[in-house]
Amino acid sequence: MDATLSDGVVRAGKQAREQFYDSSGYGRPVDAGKLELAPVEAAHLLYRGDLDGVDGMGLRELLNSALLSEVDFFVYKDLRDRGFYCSPARSERVADPDGCDFVVYPRGKGPWDDAVAHRIRVVSERETVPAADLGACALAVVDEESEISYFETHRPDVTGTSRSSVPETDGDLLADRVVCWDPPAELYEAAFYGQPLDEQDAQAIQLSLVEAAYLAGTGTLHVEGDADAVIERGRAVEGDRFDRRLAVYERLREQGVAPKTGFKFGADFRTYADVESVADLGHSELLVRAFDAGHVFEPRDLALDVRLAHGVRKTMAYAFVGDEGIDWLAVERLTP
Amino acid sequence: MDATLSDGVVRAGKQAREQFYDSSGYGRPVDAGKLELAPVEAAHLLYRGDLDGVDGMGLRELLNSALLSEVDFFVYKDLRDRGFYCSPARSERVADPDGCDFVVYPRGKGPWDDAVAHRIRVVSERETVPAADLGACALAVVDEESEISYFETHRPDVTGTSRSSVPETDGDLLADRVVCWDPPAELYEAAFYGQPLDEQDAQAIQLSLVEAAYLAGTGTLHVEGDADAVIERGRAVEGDRFDRRLAVYERLREQGVAPKTGFKFGADFRTYADVESVADLGHSELLVRAFDAGHVFEPRDLALDVRLAHGVRKTMAYAFVGDEGIDWLAVERLTP
Numbered sequence: 001m002d003a004t005l006s007d008g009v010v011r012a013g014k015q016a017r018e019q020f021y022d023s024s025g026y027g028r029p030v031d032a033g034k035l036e037l038a039p040v041e042a043a044h045l046l047y048r049g050d051l052d053g054v055d056g057m058g059l060r061e062l063l064n065s066a067l068l069s070e071v072d073f074f075v076y077k078d079l080r081d082r083g084f085y086c087s088p089a090r091s092e093r094v095a096d097p098d099g100c101d102f103v104v105y106p107r108g109k110g111p112w113d114d115a116v117a118h119r120i121r122v123v124s125e126r127e128t129v130p131a132a133d134l135g136a137c138a139l140a141v142v143d144e145e146s147e148i149s150y151f152e153t154h155r156p157d158v159t160g161t162s163r164s165s166v167p168e169t170d171g172d173l174l175a176d177r178v179v180c181w182d183p184p185a186e187l188y189e190a191a192f193y194g195q196p197l198d199e200q201d202a203q204a205i206q207l208s209l210v211e212a213a214y215l216a217g218t219g220t221l222h223v224e225g226d227a228d229a230v231i232e233r234g235r236a237v238e239g240d241r242f243d244r245r246l247a248v249y250e251r252l253r254e255q256g257v258a259p260k261t262g263f264k265f266g267a268d269f270r271t272y273a274d275v276e277s278v279a280d281l282g283h284s285e286l287l288v289r290a291f292d293a294g295h296v297f298e299p300r301d302l303a304l305d306v307r308l309a310h311g312v313r314k315t316m317a318y319a320f321v322g323d324e325g326i327d328w329l330a331v332e333r334l335t336p
Numbered sequence: 337m338d339a340t341l342s343d344g345v346v347r348a349g350k351q352a353r354e355q356f357y358d359s360s361g362y363g364r365p366v367d368a369g370k371l372e373l374a375p376v377e378a379a380h381l382l383y384r385g386d387l388d389g390v391d392g393m394g395l396r397e398l399l400n401s402a403l404l405s406e407v408d409f410f411v412y413k414d415l416r417d418r419g420f421y422c423s424p425a426r427s428e429r430v431a432d433p434d435g436c437d438f439v440v441y442p443r444g445k446g447p448w449d450d451a452v453a454h455r456i457r458v459v460s461e462r463e464t465v466p467a468a469d470l471g472a473c474a475l476a477v478v479d480e481e482s483e484i485s486y487f488e489t490h491r492p493d494v495t496g497t498s499r500s501s502v503p504e505t506d507g508d509l510l511a512d513r514v515v516c517w518d519p520p521a522e523l524y525e526a527a528f529y530g531q532p533l534d535e536q537d538a539q540a541i542q543l544s545l546v547e548a549a550y551l552a553g554t555g556t557l558h559v560e561g562d563a564d565a566v567i568e569r570g571r572a573v574e575g576d577r578f579d580r581r582l583a584v585y586e587r588l589r590e591q592g593v594a595p596k597t598g599f600k601f602g603a604d605f606r607t608y609a610d611v612e613s614v615a616d617l618g619h620s621e622l623l624v625r626a627f628d629a630g631h632v633f634e635p636r637d638l639a640l641d642v643r644l645a646h647g648v649r650k651t652m653a654y655a656f657v658g659d660e661g662i663d664w665l666a667v668e669r670l671t672p
Contacts (some may be wrong), residue, residue: 018594046630060517063510070510079552124512143599144544146513146532174399174406176460177482181396195481198383208480237462265462266640305601319672323594 001053003042005055006068010037012051017237019070020045024317025085029251038088039067040076048079054250059192071142073099077123078129078140078148081334085110088217100137104336118336120150123299129319131329138334141299150334156317158286158328160273162258163191167224171212171223174231176237177225178212180205192258192275208305209234210249217250248319251326262287267316286330293322306331339378341391344403346373348387355465356381361421361446370666374424375403376412383413387527396520407478408437411458414476414484418672425455435514436473440672456486459635465604467631467656467665474670477513477635485639486670492653494622494664495611498594499527507548507559509566512573514548514559516541528594545570546585548576551588576591581605584655587662598623602645604650622666629658 001019003012012027013019017035020026028043037045038064040051046059046061054062072088077149079086079102086104100119109115118138123129125143134153141149166186171178179197180187183205187193193211197204208213209230216227223230234242245268252259252271259269267287275281287309295318310314310333320327339348348356348363353371354364362381363373373381373633375398379389382395388396399406415422415438422440422555423463436455454474459465461540462481464608470489477485502522507514515533516523518615519541523529529547533540543551549566550559559566570578588595588607595605603623623645631654645652646669 026464050549054453060508060515063515069351069512070515071512109486124435125597126512144513144546144597145532145541146533147597149600172396172400176405176462176478177480179396179399179406180394195483206482207437210480216649234462237460260463261480261483263481263636263639264643266636266643300599300602303599304640304644307600307602308640308647309645311644331608 001038002052008039010042010054012037012295040072040088042161043068043073044076044080057079071124072122074142074146075120075148076102079104079336083107084336085109085152085227099133119215125299128298131297131318135329138275139302150336151302151306152334154330156328157259157331158317159255160257162256162272162275164253166191166220167218167220171207171221173223173225173233177209178207178230189278192272194280210246214249214253219312244290244321245294247321248288248326255314259280259288265312270314282315285314287314288317288319290321291320293327295319295320302331306333338388339373339390344375346375346378346390348373351455356386379404379409380412380416392635407460408458410482411456411476411479411484412438415440415672417444419464420453423447431578435469461601461635464632464634467633467654471665477639486672487638487642488668488670490666491663492666493595494591494653496589496592498592498608498611500589502527502529503554504556504558507543507557509559509561509569513545514543514566516543525614528608528614546582549582550589572594580626580628580657584624584662595624601648606650619649622649623650624653624655624656626655629656629663638667641671
């Protein structure tokens, strides 16, 4: 069977409509019983051998033309291989494409149904992705060798029941942390601030600069020079990153979540939503990275973060710090 | 027992020499049977209760003074806890400190022996580390909560026996890769260039832009516009990073190592040193990231890379591309 091409749209006749749309969800029925196909759909039909040509073009010619991105083709083919029907979203076929490239229907459903399983945004490994574009779609990243990694993204509600208020205490500001030599037991044991200076003797508690800056800011920690001195020490080494981390730390504590360093996981924080006591500490749920609002992701960095988080049974979350507050984004591996 | 402080050096008498140096490797014997201690050694003796004071200062006062970095103290204490004797390296005690902070002796050995187990460089999580400082030492990173991660660094010999030369072939340059529609079987099967366009039908092989640029550069791949067109396409999206990756790719192929994309691991490449055929492919050994010469590491990024590489049983390797060629650095987890 052959199809024709005009103005970037492939058109085929009544038989194509029955064979491709009615039975397999390709294309969009138009007037006079005809079928319109997006170039990526026509390419897949050429690849399957169901179409013989599009105005004389085969798959090779279509891939060489400007009509079709091969990255889109690989993702469309992969979704079809996984048993899904899907439609190109940047067309009049899909209401509210929401920055996505393909709408994927639940298995067994198709374009004639209302249900949507995934909204997929397609990028090449080599392109960047603005964080603002994520949160309501899944990302399909096509790597250099055309392997596809899928990432689900959403806007999480980061709240918990961990305790943040404790009795006041004094601390010494050292080069890179604060030591409380005689703190109330609640500081560490109940609210999970700091770490014992010595595992064997949990009397003295050392606080990280970000913990100390928060506690000094709330009036809980008394330290020479107050919160300003701690913040200055933090900025001296980290610059703006310290402010960004402190903003996220404050927000997490305000929301009842206890953040601890995420260093071993390459993140800013790991978080505990429901600390009752350190003696009975659960598993930390999130790995958190703090970025500026307007952050743009390299897909490779996303892949690294998400793979590592998955390997330690945590969810990767990003906090974007801007003038209007903090936005959250969670990213997880997806196997469609 | 008490000690005195003068010019940043702690001094104690004959009894200290017997008790601390002869039996436990602290300090350096000096004239008249006396002992000199570095502040970090004195701090550890104060912490253990073996010293009562240094000119009236206890551990708290010493940590509050400018004599001692608490990060050094944490690492020294950790190494002692692990059963090692160690000496501060930035003193006349150690010949050729090699940019390291502590020399660690093998278990059962001490400063009176010649053997060295580790040369340790200490950094806080929040400091950066120039790549040029690594390669002959282990890095001890003290995180915000004073947990210590150790990383062994060395300069690896990255060579292999994988085949790089194959018969000539033609390819079509698409937006983000090259497709060879009728390549020689050796291209993929023997030399592991590219991936089949379709798993079921391995006829057509797609090459990544970096593979295509290399093969076009060696005269193996014929493509419209030659290597320049491929490189231009690569730079259009990636900028300088493409040139850096291509330089590393070329070097690896010249050295008999087959690089493939490291995307799923958040790296530039994963590498196979001894490919005989794709049908009998072994495990890839290295994850490689390409950086410019003069690169400065964030310890957190190192921790992320090395943890992920360890989790997939590979070694993390960094390639630094400069005018003089390419330098290599391998980093692995170390448990002293």
